[in-house]
Amino acid sequence: MSSPMSTPGGKRGRPSNPSTLLPSEVDMSSPLMYGTPSSRVDGTPRSGARGTPARQRPDLGSVRKSKQVDLQSEPSAADGAAAAEQPAGQRLVIWGTDVNVATCKEKFQRFLQRFIDPSSKEDENSCLDLNEPLYMQKLEEISIVGDPVLNINCGHVSSFDAELYRQLVCYPQEVIPTFDMAVNELFFERFPDSILEHQIQVRPYNALKTRNMRSLNPEDIDQLITISGMVIRTSQLIPEMQEAFFQCAVCAFSARVEVDRGRIAEPAVCRNCNTTHSLALIHNRSMFSDKQMVKIQESPEDMPAGQTPHTTVVYAHNDLVDKVQPGDRINITGIYRAVPMRVNPRQSNVKSVYKTHIDVIHFRKTDEKRLHGQDDENEQRLFTEARVQTLRELAAKPDVYDRLSSALAPSIYEHEDIKKGILLQLFGGTRKDFSQTGRGNFRAEVNILLCGDPGTSKSQLLQYVFNLVPRGQYTSGKGSSAVGLTAYIMKDPETRQTVLQTGALVLSDNGICCIDEFDKMSDSTRSVLHEVMEQQTLSIAKAGIICQLNARTSILAAANPVESQWNPKKTTIENIQLPHTLLSRFDLIFLMLDPQDEAYDRKLAHHLVSLYYQSEEQLEEENLDMAVLKDFIAYARSYIQPKLSEEAGQALIEAYVEMRKVGSGRGMVSAYPRQLESLIRLAEAHAKVRFSDKVETIDVEEAKRLHREALKQSATDPRTGFVDISILTTGMSATARKRKEEITAALKKMLQSRTKTPVMKFQQLFDDLRGQSETAITKDQFEEALKALCDEDYLTISGKTIRLAT
């Protein structure tokens, strides 16, 4: 302990050595105590701060008294840079570090005064002038608002002065109080008249030291770290004694004792009257600070497969208490601590294990921005330069679209167009906000419905998509209720608070909600989808909570035909029995049918057999890695926002007009504005695949092609073979509607001809009508006709008897 280490720069053994946390035997009263940077050593206000009280910083472990060491006392000290800048007498460093208080202060003040970040994208800086020194503007803000906290982005410090940044990360406990001093001097110099609750505290954040909880290791002890995680538990508020107040029972002399490493040394003798054991602790005159234990857990995205998440204990102090709630995703910046555990205070052997925790300095919620409707993906996903390069190279390839679509669920054979459709769904359109002109948001998400025979791997496709997207949900129509999809109100058993538990649709906000067995869903459950699929919101009014939640989710649904096998003689609506109001909200409806042709069968067989014996490596060579695909999609979603070009707009208009024309020739309408919107979304998504900022004609072409393919499959009138969009929008093809009218008219005519019998049997009437008509009439058609007449109040139906209305 006699020779303090102070080799400046380079790697030093100290950070990995927790012994520095432990008592040191250096005499506190030694002259080395000169100029302790801790601003609260004596608890009195500093002169520069003009009476503004200093506030303790338990987050920095205020109990530790740092001391400075004169570098010159060491013969080996040869810090050239420091020596050149400093007069010899001031070459002091804080014991155990290479931090010189004066230099550090000066550097930091220079940083505050000069740092400019013109390319800043942080939203908190949005109202500041980017060409002026950033932090001076923030100080000005402090003088106006009066909130004495200055958040410093460590990235800025690092780009301004790498050495200062290194010191900050390695010795936060010493450097941050120095920063505090520096900023207060600067502040009160500039705004001498401002009144603050206490002195300004510097809160650095975004230290790039560590991103992941799993990578914390003994080397990080006592360093400034930033990790991300999810809050899983918060404790009650713990009052922690900072300074004990003792009073002598004999002479009422008072003494203050600061807490030192969690202990209070009770004075045994009164200094005034020399009575022993006369001092008693006065609780309400002692000083306490707030403290809260927060437990955070690794975010699920950061975890390797097959392992359980790690947790870390975090202590929040003073005004950071109660800043976070369980379930919040946060980034925390703090100092990593390790404390040895004693088995028993009276025993000398200690448990060889340390308890670790983080003293938090700064919280930043990562999911906060989602409330404001912004994507936080660019915040969370950091792509390395190399990764971006590979992605861009891939995007530049002419066949990127085909490559990606074949990389999607490679184990599922063929169905190229369906995969392409899903690929475009994964990318989504561009989000457009017209709320300022009063037209609200336009949906950017693409909804897809797959229907078809059982056993055509629809579920597999859904599972694949669910596993691919970061915020995906998978539910089955059979097992989900309206409540499970939307949100429900629950009483928390512990806190007795009412909490809103969100369901699958809300959870998949900005993701994809996969709904299997869509047809098995009850009508009431399905009805909640109407709002979600067009307005992208979810309104809840229950248990006194009325709110509207964002549910900007794409829906990928799979439905089976009602009669177990797809009946090609029937329309989509008849086959899956879904309300057409819902169907029209799907951009693409695909049929997954068995193609039943020999070449296809052969290829399918080959594909399946190879699935069973090819090794993993072989397959990986052939296909794009799932991780690449994931990154590609994430990158495109967050960085590419294509806009319609002039030609593309023209092409879209043409396509739309053409679509309407096709139908009008036969007295049918084959396109509605909703289809135009779908086309725009698909074209935008296709532009995203190319990493293009502009939607061009080729995008429109592909959107048109895909849309037509889907239409051809799902909206073809089985009676005429023409594409007829009215099947989806009204649930009936135009020919069927015409036929229905004919039958109704025939029935009416027949009834009018025999007015003498106002009551007749159902079956008899049906037989009569069939006998009269030259074309076959099904029972369904007959019933429909009856119903139509019933609606006209021409007759009434009661059970099996039909009565003419008089």
Added chain:
Amino acid sequence: MPSTNDWINNPLGVVEEMFGKIQVETLPHDSYNTVPSLNDVPLHYLKPNSLVKFRCLIQDMFDPEFYMGAYDTVDPSTKAKVLRCGKYKDVTECGVDLDSANMVTSERQTFYCVPIPGESPWVKEISSCARVVPSTSYVPSRQKRSYEDDDEDDMDTQPQAQGTPAAAEAQGNGDSKRQETEAPSGQKASSPPLDLNFPLPGEKGPACLVKVYADWDSFKLNDTMEVYGILSVSPALSALSDQSDTSSSLILDPAECMETAEELRVHSPPASLVPRLHLIHTQRLAHNNPLLPPAALEDTLASTLGEMVSVRAELLAYFTQLLLGDVLAAEYLLLHLISNVYARRDVIPLGKFTLNLSGCPATAGPAYTEQLYCALQQLVPSAYRLSMTLQNMNQLRLVPRKDYVANRLLSGALQLAANTSLYLDETQLEQGQLDPAGVRNITALGNVISWQKVDYDFNYHQMEFPSNINVLIASEGRSLLPSDCHVHLQPQVTPPNMEAYLGSALTAQSSSQLNKFRLYLTMARTLDYSISEEVTKAVEDDFVDMRKDDPQSISADDLHSLLGVARLLCLSLGQSALSTDAWSRAKHIETLRKSRSEPQGCLNGNEP
């Protein structure tokens, strides 16, 4: 070079000796069998700080912990400093110099391990028999402990009944044992029993906290392994024992108040109940069949491969008898038992073969399905019978759930080791209502069957863990759960007394015969498999032809299952490549099976 004996009795001494000289601690290879096992030797017969092994499953992973890897101790009288190694120890030596510059902080990881869930009695029996006579140095070194579990007493009696060499040992130490069993009975009532968090209800055996010093990222939850480590049972480790101490002391240590009582209880349980094991060597277990030791795999493989066909025939005959003379069902049961998820293609697990055995005679009550399970349990290394009663479905915890208060993963019945046989007895299901928990349980079972995954519940999110569980569903009609293959039982014989009939079938098998079967099933599962170009072509042609005649007859899904059946059929015959014979045989039995289930479907539909 330290001898085997040194390693077993004084491993810490060996480590201390090696400390500073060589970095790698190597265990002599021949010593594996002589190491006493925590699975079958009661804890109090094991010497603290001796080398033991433990066959286990990683149930939970705790947070990494930092410990003093190396430190100086100061002798209070002489002031002499000695550098010590902190590895493989929980408690430091006396007189640690906390300010020494030589102090090295290292990191280690703790896993909570439990014995392999559902391990069949015969596995335990054989592995404890295979154990070498423990050396005479086994003396119960701890006379009395604060907490004692019944389980260990049960285990004491077991070797005695078997008449193993350990029995004599145990009897010799009878005195001390009596002392121990008497003492705790009073205390048991006072402190609530600690939940050792076994995945399956009614499980017994020690749980263990395994401290891992290197390469912990390679371990995964639910891995099965045999760990060799230094046993540490220092009473100082128990959180509960010194609770009174800490409250009386004036210490205001921030570290003390950061954990709840539950968390302390779970993470530092009494060492007498949950010993600590400092890992020295791990052996991953591909299976836990003691008849097929991993070292001897190659030899056994070569010698038994030829016999496989004949053993298969015998086993088939045995199954036919069990399944009341139904040869087809017997064949499918055999294929089911050797199935194994060998790969995953994006989300699809390949190789799973869930069998739904419907038409189990219900008139005989639960007796038939129960006895069938007993017979299977005698053949597979680990199995669990889940009786799907309404009560069980609504109340059992199938899916593991994270308990944030105690900071641990509460286990569930679906946290099973790879290749465990899960026997779902649906004949027990009666009419009634499933509550939300019941629905979740059914969904979880469905997920296991279709995707071989279990979504663990982490409250704020779910996490997917892949599983590899052989699910066999015994039901009356077609099961409500999905399955890869549904066989309706067609009994050829109707014995008047089912119980007696099955009982005699069970007892008729000699133990050597059973061992042959056990070996066969494990062997067949480990074989490699491939399909040659030629056969691929033949299969393709076949598929196209079949589709040509009648496109409805075979779909892509059917081909999937046909390929699966063909693969298992080959493996069951000891062949590692698909032959055309096996392919046509697979087609044949699939046709038979389908022709059986179709009329059955109509029958079910007509039932009210």
